[in-house]
Amino acid sequence: MKFRLLTPGPTPVPEETLLELAKPVFFHRTPEFRQILGEVLEDLRYVFRTRNPVIPLTSSGTGGLEAAVANCLPPGGKAICLIAGRFGERWKNLCKAFGVESVNITVPYGQAVRPEQLARALADHPDAVAVCSTLSETSTGVGHDIAAFGKLVAPTPAILLVDAVSGLGAMECRTDEWSIDVCVTGSQKALMMPPGLAFVAVSDKAWKAIEKNPNPRTFYFDLKKARAKLEGPDTPFTPAHTLIRAMRASLKRIRAEGIENIWAAQARNAVAARAGFQAMGLELFSDPPNNALTVVKMPQGIDSTVLLGKLEKQYGLKLANGQDDLKGKILRLAHMGYIDQFDVLAALSGVELVLGDMGHAVEPGKGLAAAQRVFAEGVKIG
Amino acid sequence: MKFRLLTPGPTPVPEETLLELAKPVFFHRTPEFRQILGEVLEDLRYVFRTRNPVIPLTSSGTGGLEAAVANCLPPGGKAICLIAGRFGERWKNLCKAFGVESVNITVPYGQAVRPEQLARALADHPDAVAVCSTLSETSTGVGHDIAAFGKLVAPTPAILLVDAVSGLGAMECRTDEWSIDVCVTGSQKALMMPPGLAFVAVSDKAWKAIEKNPNPRTFYFDLKKARAKLEGPDTPFTPAHTLIRAMRASLKRIRAEGIENIWAAQARNAVAARAGFQAMGLELFSDPPNNALTVVKMPQGIDSTVLLGKLEKQYGLKLANGQDDLKGKILRLAHMGYIDQFDVLAALSGVELVLGDMGHAVEPGKGLAAAQRVFAEGVKIG
Numbered sequence: 001m002k003f004r005l006l007t008p009g010p011t012p013v014p015e016e017t018l019l020e021l022a023k024p025v026f027f028h029r030t031p032e033f034r035q036i037l038g039e040v041l042e043d044l045r046y047v048f049r050t051r052n053p054v055i056p057l058t059s060s061g062t063g064g065l066e067a068a069v070a071n072c073l074p075p076g077g078k079a080i081c082l083i084a085g086r087f088g089e090r091w092k093n094l095c096k097a098f099g100v101e102s103v104n105i106t107v108p109y110g111q112a113v114r115p116e117q118l119a120r121a122l123a124d125h126p127d128a129v130a131v132c133s134t135l136s137e138t139s140t141g142v143g144h145d146i147a148a149f150g151k152l153v154a155p156t157p158a159i160l161l162v163d164a165v166s167g168l169g170a171m172e173c174r175t176d177e178w179s180i181d182v183c184v185t186g187s188q189k190a191l192m193m194p195p196g197l198a199f200v201a202v203s204d205k206a207w208k209a210i211e212k213n214p215n216p217r218t219f220y221f222d223l224k225k226a227r228a229k230l231e232g233p234d235t236p237f238t239p240a241h242t243l244i245r246a247m248r249a250s251l252k253r254i255r256a257e258g259i260e261n262i263w264a265a266q267a268r269n270a271v272a273a274r275a276g277f278q279a280m281g282l283e284l285f286s287d288p289p290n291n292a293l294t295v296v297k298m299p300q301g302i303d304s305t306v307l308l309g310k311l312e313k314q315y316g317l318k319l320a321n322g323q324d325d326l327k328g329k330i331l332r333l334a335h336m337g338y339i340d341q342f343d344v345l346a347a348l349s350g351v352e353l354v355l356g357d358m359g360h361a362v363e364p365g366k367g368l369a370a371a372q373r374v375f376a377e378g379v380k381i382g
Numbered sequence: 383m384k385f386r387l388l389t390p391g392p393t394p395v396p397e398e399t400l401l402e403l404a405k406p407v408f409f410h411r412t413p414e415f416r417q418i419l420g421e422v423l424e425d426l427r428y429v430f431r432t433r434n435p436v437i438p439l440t441s442s443g444t445g446g447l448e449a450a451v452a453n454c455l456p457p458g459g460k461a462i463c464l465i466a467g468r469f470g471e472r473w474k475n476l477c478k479a480f481g482v483e484s485v486n487i488t489v490p491y492g493q494a495v496r497p498e499q500l501a502r503a504l505a506d507h508p509d510a511v512a513v514c515s516t517l518s519e520t521s522t523g524v525g526h527d528i529a530a531f532g533k534l535v536a537p538t539p540a541i542l543l544v545d546a547v548s549g550l551g552a553m554e555c556r557t558d559e560w561s562i563d564v565c566v567t568g569s570q571k572a573l574m575m576p577p578g579l580a581f582v583a584v585s586d587k588a589w590k591a592i593e594k595n596p597n598p599r600t601f602y603f604d605l606k607k608a609r610a611k612l613e614g615p616d617t618p619f620t621p622a623h624t625l626i627r628a629m630r631a632s633l634k635r636i637r638a639e640g641i642e643n644i645w646a647a648q649a650r651n652a653v654a655a656r657a658g659f660q661a662m663g664l665e666l667f668s669d670p671p672n673n674a675l676t677v678v679k680m681p682q683g684i685d686s687t688v689l690l691g692k693l694e695k696q697y698g699l700k701l702a703n704g705q706d707d708l709k710g711k712i713l714r715l716a717h718m719g720y721i722d723q724f725d726v727l728a729a730l731s732g733v734e735l736v737l738g739d740m741g742h743a744v745e746p747g748k749g750l751a752a753a754q755r756v757f758a759e760g761v762k763i764g
Contacts, residue, residue, distance in 0.1 A: 003406070003408075005406070005407055005408065005409060007409050009620065010407045010408070010409065010410065010620070010623065010624075011407065012406065012407055013406070013407050018403075018404045018405070018406065019404055021400075021403040021404050021624075022400045022401055022403050022404035023400070024385070024387070024394065024395070024400065025387055025392050025393065025394055025395050025570075025576055026385075026387065026392075027387060027389050027392065027700050027702075028392065058440070058441055058442050058445070058577065058578055059440055059441050059445065059602065060440050060602070060619040060620045060621070060622075061619075061620065062601070062602050062619040062620075063440070063441065063445075063602045063619075065602075066600065066601055066602040069601075093601060094601050097597075097598070097599070097600065097601035097604070098599075098601070099597075186620070188407075188620065194407055194622065194623070194624040194625070195440065195620045195621065195622050195623060195624070196440055196578045196622035196624075196625060215479075215481075216479070217479070217480075217599060218448065218479065218600070219444070219448050219451075219475060219476050219479035219480070220441065220442070220444050220445045220447075220448040220603075221602075222479070236444075237442040237443075237444040237445075238391065238392070238442045238443065238444075238568070238570060238577045239442070239577065240442075240576065240577050240578035240622070240625075241392065241576070241577060242392075242403075242576040242577070242578075243576070243578060243622075318409050320409075
């Protein structure tokens, strides 16, 4: 059986990148590696849509978030955390670990924090030093209006920290234009790589906050130390350099395709996935949904744990379940990175077939036809 | 030209492990991955010679050291740092970053801290909460007598933290028997893997210190949180799971060979390398030298930067230079991981040839013969 990984991280990796991973290990303090790292950082700036330095870290995405909090937020400072799911909660927990007071703007899972809620929080807390948000909230599939958040935060003394781990490279994200001060992503989502690397883009305003912070409270994730090495380019500690070499291949693919074309293709895939699921009688969980993944509720009497188990066992399709309280209640389909429109079709086909087996009868092909209409007609973006 | 990576990290990786790295990406929250992670952690306990839990981290070795300091050492506490090179300095710098007072016992680079120096420091500082040492000091090639250090520290309230990043798996290291409380290593040295993973073995005494510490001052490297996930086994954040899958292959190789046989083989390779270099008229830099790498001084008028450049360009042999002030003055040859006795011969042959080219004439084969006698006669260990 052919296996298809369609979870919102880890995601499938292109074959040419996998082959790079199998190449012999080389030494990293050389002009050859500096060349590779330089290309990777330049291509990342392209993907981030930023002219700011992008710092590479050897860690999970959460390590990148820790770097943001530890370096930028002084102990006793106040951060407004926008919480629409597990990864919004992570910002709050990071603040707690680093002695930062968090003002929590929480919405029910499945909804997004609205710009007017942030505006009110900023008015109520003019002393806030930061606003922490997610771009794509991976646990629920909602997307945040980061462009609007940026407009609200930019005129204030606060900096805007964005967890773009599962969004960057799949959905529109313009770091500089949207005034994102610290934008964090990981290798294993839309960037078409296995996990192990995190990347942090840092604005001038954020560097000023970092310089004012008396102590980064981390040695390994010290962003100033990392910035000092960027000229090489080099890293303060041994990086996962074979991952960086492989990442070059994935980034070349992304750059050849063009990031705006990728945003458009994944937007179309997202609209097609939503249309397909809705045609099967499934309801969207996310309001508003984002373009990196589609999350739908289960119909009455269907447990997503059972459905997902059958989908994998019978058809080799690996989609994700809900987490914690949402387990069994939703399913999550990724369309990011090396997942394309025909992979989305495969997922819709499989879900339709299994739903039928489980007693939620759907006219065969109804979901597929709905998706196909989207592919045929195209989608207007932006 | 055939390339041979003979630096003390990164080191070469067995072909079967490289092929594992090229396998398609899979999902990590599954029974299959828990099985893989369980095997890896069990095999690591075997390599560490410990019954304590081993915590896997997605980071460089320095991330593992940060986990040790952040979790175990309370702010304002006092740590005795044994400094015989760059990696001893790293302990000191980590203490500084985390507000820990360091009492520095420093010896000239090329020498090791002696047990009597530690005994005196412990007597002078009965309030020390920790002793921080390196097993193999990668920057100078000296080895520390960790067994003796363990005997001195065990009866005190302090815990013994050991940076075994470049030593573990190459030279004798008995975590439990030697009373090492926190033993840290990385994937890219003797464990035959690319960089990207760190591992931390934690004793009961260290867990008590961690529990007493009011705040781990890290979220990503929180060892208590990681321990809570070990039962699965699982990890708090997305691990570099494709590296962990590949690591299983390298650990199976290590386990099949037997760790004590590996220690013996690398001890023999170390003795052979020393004998070979000395027969060429080169002097050892390290006193005492360790069995993970051999470091020698350059003869009058020979710059190691030039020698190493020729060695790589003419013969594909990549050895390491000295760092900082030692650059140009020493060379460092690794014998750890997937580097074997014939790789050591290749290095000796290449160095002899290039030294001849550079005007330091050596009778051809003199170094090789000295090494060969060691291979023929064997070496008594322990």
